[in-house]
Amino acid sequence: MAEMKDVVLEYIIDEYVDEDDDLEVGVDSPLISSGIVDSFSMVSLKIFLEKKYDIKLPDDEATPDAFDTVTKIVELVKKHQG
Amino acid sequence: MSNIRSYEERLKGFDWSVSREVLGWTEGELLNIGHMCSDRICANGGADRTALIWEGFGGKKQTYTFDDLRVHSNAFAKLLQDQGLEPGDRICIFMDKIPSLYFSFLGILKMGGIAQPLFSAFGDESLEVRLDSAGTRAILTTQKHVKKVRKILDRLPELKHIIVVEGNEAKLKDGEVFFDVEAAPRVEEFDSFRAEPESPSVLHYTSGTTGQPKGAMHVHSSVWGQVLTASWVLDLRPDDIYWCTADPGWVTGTSYGIIGPWALGITQCVLDSGFTSKRWYEFIQDNRVTVWYSAPTAIRSLMRDGEDLVRAHDLSTLRHLASVGEPLNAEAVIWSEKAYGLPFHDTFWQTETGAMMIVNYPGMPIKPGSMGKPFPGIGAGLLDLETQEPVDEPGKVGLIAFRPGWPSMFRRYWKKPDIYRSKFAGAADDAMPDELRTDESLWYVSGDRASVDKDGYWWFVGRDDDVINTGGHLVGPFEIESALVEHEAIAEAAAIGKPDDVNMEVVKAVVTLNPGFEPSGDLELSIMNFIRKRLSPLAMPQEIEYVEKLPKTRSGKILRRYLRALEWGEEVGDLSTLEDD
Numbered sequence: 056m057a058e059m060k061d062v063v064l065e066y067i068i069d070e071y072v073d074e075d076d077d078l079e080v081g082v083d084s085p086l087i088s089s090g091i092v093d094s095f096s097m098v099s100l101k102i103f104l105e106k107k108y109d110i111k112l113p114d115d116e117a118t119p120d121a122f123d124t125v126t127k128i129v130e131l132v133k134k135h136q137g
Numbered sequence: 138m139s140n141i142r143s144y145e146e147r148l149k150g151f152d153w154s155v156s157r158e159v160l161g162w163t164e165g166e167l168l169n170i171g172h173m174c175s176d177r178i179c180a181n182g183g184a185d186r187t188a189l190i191w192e193g194f195g196g197k198k199q200t201y202t203f204d205d206l207r208v209h210s211n212a213f214a215k216l217l218q219d220q221g222l223e224p225g226d227r228i229c230i231f232m233d234k235i236p237s238l239y240f241s242f243l244g245i246l247k248m249g250g251i252a253q254p255l256f257s258a259f260g261d262e263s264l265e266v267r268l269d270s271a272g273t274r275a276i277l278t279t280q281k282h283v284k285k286v287r288k289i290l291d292r293l294p295e296l297k298h299i300i301v302v303e304g305n306e307a308k309l310k311d312g313e314v315f316f317d318v319e320a321a322p323r324v325e326e327f328d329s330f331r332a333e334p335e336s337p338s339v340l341h342y343t344s345g346t347t348g349q350p351k352g353a354m355h356v357h358s359s360v361w362g363q364v365l366t367a368s369w370v371l372d373l374r375p376d377d378i379y380w381c382t383a384d385p386g387w388v389t390g391t392s393y394g395i396i397g398p399w400a401l402g403i404t405q406c407v408l409d410s411g412f413t414s415k416r417w418y419e420f421i422q423d424n425r426v427t428v429w430y431s432a433p434t435a436i437r438s439l440m441r442d443g444e445d446l447v448r449a450h451d452l453s454t455l456r457h458l459a460s461v462g463e464p465l466n467a468e469a470v471i472w473s474e475k476a477y478g479l480p481f482h483d484t485f486w487q488t489e490t491g492a493m494m495i496v497n498y499p500g501m502p503i504k505p506g507s508m509g510k511p512f513p514g515i516g517a518g519l520l521d522l523e524t525q526e527p528v529d530e531p532g533k534v535g536l537i538a539f540r541p542g543w544p545s546m547f548r549r550y551w552k553k554p555d556i557y558r559s560k561f562a563g564a565a566d567d568a569m570p571d572e573l574r575t576d577e578s579l580w581y582v583s584g585d586r587a588s589v590d591k592d593g594y595w596w597f598v599g600r601d602d603d604v605i606n607t608g609g610h611l612v613g614p615f616e617i618e619s620a621l622v623e624h625e626a627i628a629e630a631a632a633i634g635k636p637d638d639v640n641m642e643v644v645k646a647v648v649t650l651n652p653g654f655e656p657s658g659d660l661e662l663s664i665m666n667f668i669r670k671r672l673s674p675l676a677m678p679q680e681i682e683y684v685e686k687l688p689k690t691r692s693g694k695i696l697r698r699y700l701r702a703l704e705w706g707e708e709v710g711d712l713s714t715l716e717d718d
Contacts (some may be wrong), residue, residue, distance in 0.1 A: 095674035108656035
């Protein structure tokens with residue numbers, strides 16, 4: 056089974072990065088502060104995570120800072136998986 | 138002492154010519170915004186003054202003087218002229234907030250073109266609608282965004298020039314021109330277009346309830362409104378470091394992110410990276426920002442991150458704060474005074490008004506949550522919701538309206554005279570834009586509702602139509618619904634605003650599905666991403682509700698106001714036109 060960080064990274068690359076962008080996105084690449092994912096689009100990313108991992112992420116924890124890298128996102132998801 | 142000194146005193150015998158005095162303007166000078174924001178500042182001794190401090194993601198930082206601004210905008214003006222573009226041509230700017238956006242904006246105006254800035258997060262469909270409507274002849278973009286232009290180029294016969302200003306030249310396609318202004322030869326001299334006061338300058342697209350977005354056209358003499366409000370409301374002074382957080386794809390980003398401050402010779406900062414509270418505070422601290430013009434959505438996000446983060450930064454250079462885009466709630470005003478030691482001053486205006494209309498002034502007591510008072514020279518009134526007759530009873534809700542004739546007023550909707558006429562209460566059926574914009578017996582009706590208290594303070598109530606104000610940006614339901622029904626699963630759709638703590642409203646879609654499709658989490662995500670890519674992240678529904686049937690009038694029109702009332706827990710009103718089951 057694929058690791059969570061790989062699944063999340065693949066989703067972000069598929070949905071937010073154009074094929075011919077000269078961008079190398081890794082698990083520690085800034086997403087929000089770099090502008091790859093904007094604050095409005097965070098909502099669809101949050102919904103993806105909630106559905107994929109059957110969790111509920113409280114709005115006050117789904118902040119731009121908490122979503123700024125795949126590593127941070129994985130930490131947040133794991134916290135709510137209990 | 139603030140620039141405005143006393144609001145009450147300024148009201149007495151007000152005349153817009155005071156704006157010329159603020160600039161030290163003499164009759165016979167060239168009235169061209171591009172020239173006024175660069176050459177004129179240099180000619181008056183400001184050539185070496187810093188015009189732009191720009192920071193991008195990853196520590197990139199550049200600083201430009203007003204002389205750099207002059208030379209680089211000259212280069213863009215010459216390039217466009219050399220490409221065969223002419224005064225009056227619509228030239229789109231479609232890029233992130235990189236320095237070339239600012240240089241090219243002034244360059245377009247210098248060669249007499251009409252600048253059409255568009256938000257770079259727009260998807261290809263949003264872009265196509267706006268370029269097609271304007272009959273845009275050229276687009277300035279970057280390698281990052283040119284792909285969206287290529288996708289729609291075949292359907293835009295009037296678009297003849299694609300100019301890529303940043304990226305890898307080797308990746309361009311046939312017919313595209315690459316232009317790196319900082320690598321190009323300096324253009325020391327450019328004979329700027331001799332604009333008349335009514336020469337078109339900027340075309341900003343704005344959304345309405347019905348139909349596709351409309352292009353609100355502004356003119357070079359708008360500068361008088363933008364300069365005076367920048368001076369009296371933003372209180373800009375020669376030694377300020379000013380930060381307007383708006384993107385020039387929207388009107389705030391041009392009126393107060395380019396024109397007003399630079400015509401005054403003020404140093405501006407631009408941050409071109411994603412939002413985090415920490416990054417914003419670092420930016421203010423590092424650049425010693427003194428005046429900050431932002432938006433309620435951002436302010437509420439900063440509130441969420443708390444005062445400890447504020448205290449972790451040195452923000453002591455800040456001396457004046459203002460806000461625009463949507464009503465600033467009282468809590469945010471009170472919080473900012475506590476957190477920063479300064480209240481945010483709310484300002485109300487629109488794409489169509491081109492400059493601030495009802496505002497809170499430096500030095501005037503703020504009633505938290507109020508829009509403030511009308512700017513001197515602005516004939517503001519409230520009209521009865523039904524009769525459109527003026528109302529002057531304190532506390533009574535009416536439509537916000539303005540007497541035509543202020544300098545920065547939009548002069549028309551591009552090729553849509555009927556829609557322009559429909560915005561004026563009391564207009565004759567055959568009145569044309571030039572009559573409407575000068576007839577002070579009419580009212581320009583803004584589409585927003587408010588009340589006025591006994592002290593003359595205005596209080597925002599809400600929109601008078603179905604337009605969704607999300608994060609300070611107006612999004613048209615029609616445009617979203619048109620895109621929604623292009624999704625293979627959706628049969629019919631309504632787009633409405635739903636309440637949101639940070640963005641005031643976000644988009645919610647209420648849809649019926651085609652046979653063979655069932656509601657599911659995957660479908661919800663598919664619809665969201667479909668709209669995000671086609672239109673923009675702002676237009677992306679943040680919630681999707683599946684219904685068996687949408688409420689409609691007997692004539693088959695979807696009743697958005699009914700859905701909206703249910704969403705907001707409001708009275709649903711008269712349902713006599715509702716279709717029977």
